[in-house]
Amino acid sequence: MTERAADEKTTASNPDTTHFGYQQVPLEEKQKRVAGVFDSVASKYDLMNDLMSMGVHRLWKKFAIELSGVRPGHQVLDIAGGTGDLTRAFSRLVGDTGQVVLADINASMLKVGRDKLLDTGAAGNIRFVQANAESLPFPDHHFDLVTIAFGLRNVTDKDKALRDMTRILKPGGRLLVLEFSKPTNPLMSRMYDAYSFTALPLMGRLIAGDSDSYRYLAESIRMHPDQETLKSMMEAAGLHEVTYHNMTSGVVALHRGFKH
Amino acid sequence: MPYPLILPAALEALINPLLKQLCRSPVAAADLARLQGQCLAIHLAGRQWSLYAHFDEGGVLLSRQTEVPVAAWIEAPLSAYLDWLKDPQIQRLRAHPQIQLGGDTQLWEAVQGLLTAGEGQLAAAIGGLAVSHPLASGVVSQLGQGLSWLQQLGRNLLQETQEYVTEEAAWLPSVSAWQALQDQQEALRTEVDRVEARIRRLEAKTDLGNNA
Numbered sequence: 001m002t003e004r005a006a007d008e009k010t011t012a013s014n015p016d017t018t019h020f021g022y023q024q025v026p027l028e029e030k031q032k033r034v035a036g037v038f039d040s041v042a043s044k045y046d047l048m049n050d051l052m053s054m055g056v057h058r059l060w061k062k063f064a065i066e067l068s069g070v071r072p073g074h075q076v077l078d079i080a081g082g083t084g085d086l087t088r089a090f091s092r093l094v095g096d097t098g099q100v101v102l103a104d105i106n107a108s109m110l111k112v113g114r115d116k117l118l119d120t121g122a123a124g125n126i127r128f129v130q131a132n133a134e135s136l137p138f139p140d141h142h143f144d145l146v147t148i149a150f151g152l153r154n155v156t157d158k159d160k161a162l163r164d165m166t167r168i169l170k171p172g173g174r175l176l177v178l179e180f181s182k183p184t185n186p187l188m189s190r191m192y193d194a195y196s197f198t199a200l201p202l203m204g205r206l207i208a209g210d211s212d213s214y215r216y217l218a219e220s221i222r223m224h225p226d227q228e229t230l231k232s233m234m235e236a237a238g239l240h241e242v243t244y245h246n247m248t249s250g251v252v253a254l255h256r257g258f259k260h
Numbered sequence: 261m262p263y264p265l266i267l268p269a270a271l272e273a274l275i276n277p278l279l280k281q282l283c284r285s286p287v288a289a290a291d292l293a294r295l296q297g298q299c300l301a302i303h304l305a306g307r308q309w310s311l312y313a314h315f316d317e318g319g320v321l322l323s324r325q326t327e328v329p330v331a332a333w334i335e336a337p338l339s340a341y342l343d344w345l346k347d348p349q350i351q352r353l354r355a356h357p358q359i360q361l362g363g364d365t366q367l368w369e370a371v372q373g374l375l376t377a378g379e380g381q382l383a384a385a386i387g388g389l390a391v392s393h394p395l396a397s398g399v400v401s402q403l404g405q406g407l408s409w410l411q412q413l414g415r416n417l418l419q420e421t422q423e424y425v426t427e428e429a430a431w432l433p434s435v436s437a438w439q440a441l442q443d444q445q446e447a448l449r450t451e452v453d454r455v456e457a458r459i460r461r462l463e464a465k466t467d468l469g470n471n472a
């Protein structure tokens with residue numbers, strides 16, 4: 001049984017709850033708790049990202065940029081964009097005639113992102129929007145590219161979010177989902193478990209003074225759909241030619257789908 | 261995409277801090293401004309290897325593929341690139357029998373300007389990285405440059421880390437702010453306890469009322 005099937009089963013037996021890491025919580029509670037997690041890590045987010053992934057997250061994101069197909073004049077949405085790493089790169093590629101929207105549900109993350117982008121001199125072609133991925137405040141057929149990097153696992157209703165992201169894409173536009181996934185190599189899988197359930201929360205406590213948020217991170221990664229399940233979810237949302245690329249032995253996968 | 265992504269990532273990490281430093285001089289800043297918003301393609305002759313450089317005021321973004329239209333391109337074998345990096349004169353670039361240029365070739369003058377700025381620091385650094393790549397391992401004469409590149413990389417990394425830590429330290433709450441937060445948390449807990457107690461009392465009262 002896939003994780004998603006298991007997920008659906010639990011949700012079916014208890015229709016008003018969803019998972020928050022390994023815990024079952026009421027639906028509306030998840031959003032509040034996710035907000036709490038990102039409120040508490042916002043200011044240390046970039047530093048922790050570098051330490052936790054040993055800098056590899058930069059390569060994962062770089063690969064996403066390569067597959068984005070962004071050109072000058074494009075309209076791009078980076079939803080769950082957090083502190084804006086992808087937004088920064090896209091803003092360079094779309095030029096003055098294009099626009100990038102950095103959207104996030106969490107005001108603290110958005111603020112850190114905005115400050116960081118302003119500090120690096122970017123922002124002329126960037127807009128900042130506080131929004132929930134499940135109900136995006138944008139018109140139909142608007143964006144050439146929508147990306148969600150390390151954000152989908154935090155979204156309560158992923159199917160709804162994927163449908164809404166598809167809605168706002170122009171025909172021919174693409175959706176990129178960069179997310180932790182299922183390691184394809186058993187040795188890597190064991191190393192990764194040991195790392196994320198012991199080293200991560202410890203680092204979280206030492207550096208950000210908050211081990212619970214980082215334990216949530218490890219748990220939410222395990223509850224996230226695997227490569228094939230996410231691919232079918234994207235197809236079900238109406239995307240075509242959905243493919244995925246495993247990176248770092250499947251620790252992270254980049255899914256890409258097109259709207260026809 | 262036959263070569264590893266770590267290569268453009270490492271080059272970027274090497275070039276951008278150096279560019280930042282070099283652009284304190286108005287001449288180099290003007291060269292970077294000329295390149296701003298442009299995408300330049302660097303092809304390796306004989307192989308299907310390409311590197312695309314997108315320039316903006318923040319530096320350069322390097323990628324192995326792009327859909328951004330290319331403003332200028334260059335194609336040459338690795339040895340010719342190393343020659344150019346050793347002596348980055350635009351005349352040399354134009355006259356080199358193995359180097360081909362295309363598109364808006366004036367943009368390469370701006371690149372050359374950046375390569376020669378600050379006593380050719382950038383050219384030396386990139387040459388060093390190219391040499392440390394296995395492809396160029398035959399070019400032993402470049403080894404010294406490779407070592408100096410490593411030293412430079414070490415210095416850059418150290419400088420970047422120092423800047424990063426200093427910036428991050430500004431985010432850390434002070435001990436007193438932390439204590440104030442704990443006090444407020446404690447006060448909040450007390451308030452919550454109080455509200456809970458009131459609710460319980462109210463519930464008990466309404467139960468009494470209902471039962472009566």
Ligand SMILES: C[S@@+](CC[C@H](N)C(=O)[O-])C[C@H]1O[C@@H](n2cnc3c(N)ncnc32)[C@H](O)[C@@H]1O
Nearest residue numbers: 038080081082105106109132133149150151154
């Ligand atoms: C792990 S961070 C990723 C940030 C950034 N994309 C990156 O790759 O560095 C996850 C982000 O998702 C945001 N998020 C969580 N749930 C969301 C939702 N339902 N809608 C929009 N953003 C959400 C969080 O606030 C947080 O900033």
